[in-house]
Amino acid sequence: xxxxxxxxxIKNAFSNHENWxxxxxxxxxxxxxxxxxIGGGGHGLATAYYLAKEHNITNVAIIEKGWIGGGNVGRxxxxxxxxxxxxxxxxxxxxxxxxxxxxxxxxxxxxxxxPRGIINLAHSDAQMNVYARRxxxxxxxxxxxxxxxxxxxxxxxxxxxxxxxxxxxxxxGLMQPSAGTARHDAVAWGYARQADSMGVDIIQNCExxxxxxxxxxxxxxxxxxGDIKVKKIGLCVAGSTxxxxxxxxxxxxxxxxxxxxCVSEPVKPVLxxxxxxxxxxxxxxxxxxxxxxxxxxxxGYNSYAQRGNLPTLQHVLTEGIAMMPFLxxxxxxxxWGGIMDMSMDGSPIIDKTHIEGLYLNCGWCxxxxxxxxxxxxxxxxxxxxxxxxxxxxxxxxxxFNTGHLLDEKGLGTKTWIS
Amino acid sequence: xxxxxxxxxxMRSQNEFSYGGDATIKRxxxxxxxxxxxxxxxxxNRKSLRGKHWELWQHLSGCRQWIKxxxxxxxxxxxxxxxxxxxxx
Numbered sequence: 488x489x490x491x492x493x494x495x496x497i498k499n500a501f502s503n504h505e506n507w508x509x510x511x512x513x514x515x516x517x518x519x520x521x522x523x524x525i526g527g528g529g530h531g532l533a534t535a536y537y538l539a540k541e542h543n544i545t546n547v548a549i550i551e552k553g554w555i556g557g558g559n560v561g562r563x564x565x566x567x568x569x570x571x572x573x574x575x576x577x578x579x580x581x582x583x584x585x586x587x588x589x590x591x592x593x594x595x596x597x598x599x600x601x602p603r604g605i606i607n608l609a610h611s612d613a614q615m616n617v618y619a620r621r622x623x624x625x626x627x628x629x630x631x632x633x634x635x636x637x638x639x640x641x642x643x644x645x646x647x648x649x650x651x652x653x654x655x656x657x658x659x660g661l662m663q664p665s666a667g668t669a670r671h672d673a674v675a676w677g678y679a680r681q682a683d684s685m686g687v688d689i690i691q692n693c694e695x696x697x698x699x700x701x702x703x704x705x706x707x708x709x710x711x712x713g714d715i716k717v718k719k720i721g722l723c724v725a726g727s728t729x730x731x732x733x734x735x736x737x738x739x740x741x742x743x744x745x746x747x748x749c750v751s752e753p754v755k756p757v758l759x760x761x762x763x764x765x766x767x768x769x770x771x772x773x774x775x776x777x778x779x780x781x782x783x784x785x786x787g788y789n790s791y792a793q794r795g796n797l798p799t800l801q802h803v804l805t806e807g808i809a810m811m812p813f814l815x816x817x818x819x820x821x822x823w824g825g826i827m828d829m830s831m832d833g834s835p836i837i838d839k840t841h842i843e844g845l846y847l848n849c850g851w852c853x854x855x856x857x858x859x860x861x862x863x864x865x866x867x868x869x870x871x872x873x874x875x876x877x878x879x880x881x882x883x884x885x886x887f888n889t890g891h892l893l894d895e896k897g898l899g900t901k902t903w904i905s
Numbered sequence: 906x907x908x909x910x911x912x913x914x915x916m917r918s919q920n921e922f923s924y925g926g927d928a929t930i931k932r933x934x935x936x937x938x939x940x941x942x943x944x945x946x947x948x949x950n951r952k953s954l955r956g957k958h959w960e961l962w963q964h965l966s967g968c969r970q971w972i973k974x975x976x977x978x979x980x981x982x983x984x985x986x987x988x989x990x991x992x993x994x
Contacts, residue, residue: 739950789978
């Protein structure tokens with residue numbers, strides 16, 4: 488593999504950059520693999536990378552129905568954070584933060600990780616108390632958290648609405664200074680390029696049509712490009728999890744829902760943090776190109792359509808304008824949608840299943856992007872060692888049966904339904 | 906925008922409705938011994954079909970009645986609506 492460096496950049500400039508190697512190959516599927524990862528998104532690519540790097544398992548194929556990075560890893564709002572209260576979520580995410588910090592060097596690919604900090608705004612005394620509690624929990628787990636009062640927030644984001652007679656006045660906020668954003672496509676491409684260089688086959692335009700299970704064991708997978716014999720399969724297909732689960736006669740605590748995001752026209756630098764509205768569901772950051780990147784609520788009904796409807800967008804942007812009135816002057820550049828694997832307690836699942844050799848990675852709701860490296864790392868461990876790592880022990884599938892839900896919001900089932 | 910034909914009020918915009926999920930889920934029978942697996946299936950596990958999907962909606966900003974809607978989850982096309990007490994045929 489060609490190393491990306493300033494020297495290679497200069498060298499290739501002499502040939503008009505026409506002689507760069509392909510970043511990954513386009514192999515035909517082999518008849519047999521040790522491990523097949525279904526789903527060539529961020530999590531699937533990261534899993535294959537860590538299987539090769541941490542566990543020396545390189546006879547691996549990633550099977551992707553479309554093209555790699557065409558799903559949620561290419562459709563998110565690029566926010567990276569670990570501001571969780573519960574231990575299982577906090578320790579898992581903070582482990583991921585460490586991988587994010589080293590990712591560009593690790594992958595020899597600039598993922599433009601920008602630890603600019605995230606601020607969750609509070610709009611009442613009660614909410615300040617809740618944030619103080621969450622901040623304290625975070626600090627006990629070694630995660631940086633700062634409770635800001637109204638004046639401190641005003642200094643950092645003066646463009647927010649600090650006038651007196653607003654419906655949701657800003658009382659303060661909780662900041663995680665080490666949180667931030669990254670270039671989402673680069674994450675997918677960086678993992679793909681390294682996985683490919685270590686011998687992983689990335690097979691695109693290949694749809695899974697069925698599974699071969701005998702005696703409670705995975706034996707193979709049927710695809711649109713032929714049958715493949717395999718010892719272990721990792722399912723990493725986010726919003727399509729239920730479709731594949733049905734082929735395995737499994738019912739999962741997952742519903743697939745639609746989430747939209749949008750960007751404004753590019754403007755000069757105005758916002759250097761990620762900010763979330765505390766009286767609803769709205770988040771915003773500014774991309775390096777100058778676009779305001781925004782998102783919020785689900786459309787609210789089961790959907791596999793990767794496009795949304797305007798009422799939700801209008802609702803979400805109303806919240807945005809309440810928080811930062813200048814947004815009303817901007818033109819919308821693009822909107823898009825992705826399909827989310829919404830789990831019933833709002834937390835993910837990384838676990839073995841009742842079928843030997845079948846491993847499950849799903850339920851990321853709308854928090855999948857930031858989890859990419861930690862999810863890949865722990866899923867690779869779970870597959871390679873055939874047992875969960877302590878970091879993903881809380882993300883077991885059985886918790887819905889035993890009642891040990893991992894309910895970060897404390898709101899019960901389907902916390903994401905508004 | 907979705908347009909949903911409320912069986913009580915007629916065609917209305919999606920803004921007047923709120924969503925209630927899979928309409929085919931049945932609560933385990935009252936008074937009967939219910940296994941953990943049955944509760945699990947009732948409370949958490951869902952098929953989340955791609956394609957035709959019977960689901961509950963409430964006409965929240967209208968007649969406030971719950972209704973059943975048959976909608977395609979891949980295209981958002983709506984085929985049929987029923988009153989809540991009408992059986993899905």
